[in-house]
Amino acid sequence: MKIKFLGGAGTVTGSKYLITHNNQRILVDCGLYQGVKKLRLRNWKPFPVDPKTINAVVLTHAHIDHSGYVPALRKKGFKGPVYCTQGTYDLCKILLPDSGFLQEEDARYANKKKFSRHNPAMPLYTEKDAIESLKLFKPVHYHKTIEVAHHIQATFTPVGHILGSSAVQITAGGKTITFSGDVGRSEDLVMRSPEPLQSTDYLVVESTYGNRTHDETDPFEFFKEVINKTMERGGIVLFPSFAVGRAQTILYIIQLLKERNEIPDVPVFLNSPMAISATETYCRHHKEHRLTKEECSKIDKGTHFVRTPEESIELNKRKYPSIIISASGMASGGRVLHHLKTLLPNHRNSVVFVGFQAPGTRGDAMVNGAQQVKIHGAYHPVRAEVCNLDSLSAHGDYNEIIGWLDQSEIAPKRVFVTHGEPAASDNMRLKLEEKFGWTVDVPDPSDEFEL
Known part of the structure; x- marks a missing residue:
């Protein structure tokens, strides 16, 4: 089993992780790059692997930086299923068409006001493209293990953050790798606390607040x-x-x-x-x-x-x-x-x-x-x-995530820190090494590791 970091490495956006096992390919998260123009331009680059060769997509949650590239992937030839929780599917039915609509609207406005360098400005995908991509979705229940490709299984565990959010454990060839997704907070006003993780061989953990703690402002x-x-x-x-x-x-x-x-x-x-x-x-x-x-x-x-x-x-x-x-x-x-x-x-x-x-x-x-x-x-x-x-953030800070991992009582062979700015991810790496003694990497974009 191999993992390749196609997005969400070195930045807090565009999450995409490719799992390969026995010629089967699973894409965990399929997010749009958002933020500065340099990142947004990555959305327009050729996809690193042929989308037709991807067997399935598995989503941790519905936020556009984790799900928003699905319509574009479908346009490029992906025809497999998209697995996620029911809450994620219900939100994607809202977010993805809206994303396509906004791209069309922004392109129309740019063409009208002539402030785009492109003539004409075009959307990455349309509202119709997004609606078509929803036909690929297959919602599943929390805690139920399903086969997402030949001899590859996935299990979803609630982690707070937003409705439908989950950590996803992928099992293949006797090995397990767990993706934290975006981890919520134990004292969130709306969402429930993240559930502890099950035992895992490898872990991919977010680090949005890897070098900061939330303030205590009421x-x-x-x-x-x-x-x-x-x-x-x-x-x-x-x-x-x-x-x-x-x-x-x-x-x-x-x-x-x-x-x-x-x-x-x-x-x-x-x-x-x-x-x-x-x-x-x-x-x-x-x-x-x-x-x-x-x-x-x-x-x-x-x-x-x-x-x-x-x-x-x-x-x-x-x-x-x-x-x-x-x-x-x-x-x-x-x-x-x-x-x-x-x-x-x-x-x-x-x-x-x-x-x-x-x-x-x-x-x-x-x-x-x-x-x-x-x-x-x-x-x-x-x-x-x-x-x-800052105190209302839906992301756990590094203390909260470490507390959640400690509660999970896991001992992964190797940990990959992603979904953070470079300084945040590196600080999370240090904190995890100091607290647990784990082997921790901060991958760069396109890095690949054999598990």
């Missing part, structure tokens, strides 16, 4: 202070938010603050079709997370869902105090860009980022004090108050 106090201060100024609070997981947590906190009369009863708008559908999906899967059916209903009733482009345009004209939640979480695309262009120049407004901001993204620039940001080919001044709350 999110309720933080939200209360920012919202009240902005309302007193007569401004609007904008939350650039990831549509899946983060948006639901933000809505939950705001709803509780309103119930306690700790913030004014101002309108709350969720302006992201994808986040709206994801919120509805979380409500349907209420048995898989901490929120009760009643709590989900309160979030649903207390939020104005902005579904159409026309409603979004009208919302962008709003001058009165309100709260807007809109994707994407790093301000890398989507409807939030139009809100930023309108709200950033006004000092009365606040822009609140929640969670990790990848280097090179607009979110990273604003959090680090940028005086202006480039959106749709033009620069816009940053006069609004910009805040960042």
Whole structure:
């Protein structure tokens, strides 16, 4: 059995791991590169192996940096099954078509405004491509071992993070390798704690927060202070938010603050079709997370869902105090860009980022004090108050992940640290070596190892 790191190595995005055994090929995760242009351009490069030779894809969860390349892989000739949990499948039914739609929309806008170097600008794949790719999906139950290719098996274990998230253990030729996926947190407000792993020969573990611990800021106090201060100024609070997981947590906190009369009863708008559908999906899967059916209903009733482009345009004209939640979480695309262009120049407004901001993204620039940001080919001044709350991240930090691995009581022969910036991954390597005495590698892109 061999593993080759086709993505997610040296960066926090584009996760793709190729397992080869007896001429069978399994791709664990199939993510899009997101963030800075240098990374995004990798999405357009020829795939490192012929997609027609891949027997199956196995997904740890639905976030686009883990699932978003599936439609492109299908376009290039992949025809095998895509295995994942039911929650992941239900979210992919939302995220993948939305990803295709946004790519088409961005291409149309670039062609209209003529700010793209490509003439015409083209999407990597379309909404229709994404819908077609969903026909390949085969949802499976947690803890049930299934055969994903000849003599290759997979088992899914819940790890928090978002709905449907799992660690995936691959078994072939008497050996086991476990992929952590993105690991959640034991004290997450919405998702349940990650379950301990089963014994494994090899381990691939994420390191998004491999060199940092989350701050201890109380999110309720933080939200209360920012919202009240902005309302007193007569401004609007904008939350650039990831549509899946983060948006639901933000809505939950705001709803509780309103119930306690700790913030004014101002309108709350969720302006992201994808986040709206994801919120509805979380409500349907209420048995898989901490929120009760009643709590989900309160979030649903207390939020104005902005579904159409026309409603979004009208919302962008709003001058009165309100709260807007809109994707994407790093301000890398989507409807939030139009809100930023309108709200950033006004000092009365606040822009609140929640969670990790990848280097090179607009979110990273604003959090680090940028005086202006480039959106749709033009620069816009940053006069609004910009805040960042790290304590709500859906990723475990290195202490939390090490605690989870310690609880798992595993002793892998070799560990591979991925899905992190170079400094974060290397720090995670050191921490794992010091704590457990394991043999730990930080692979580079395209590195291959025989197991």
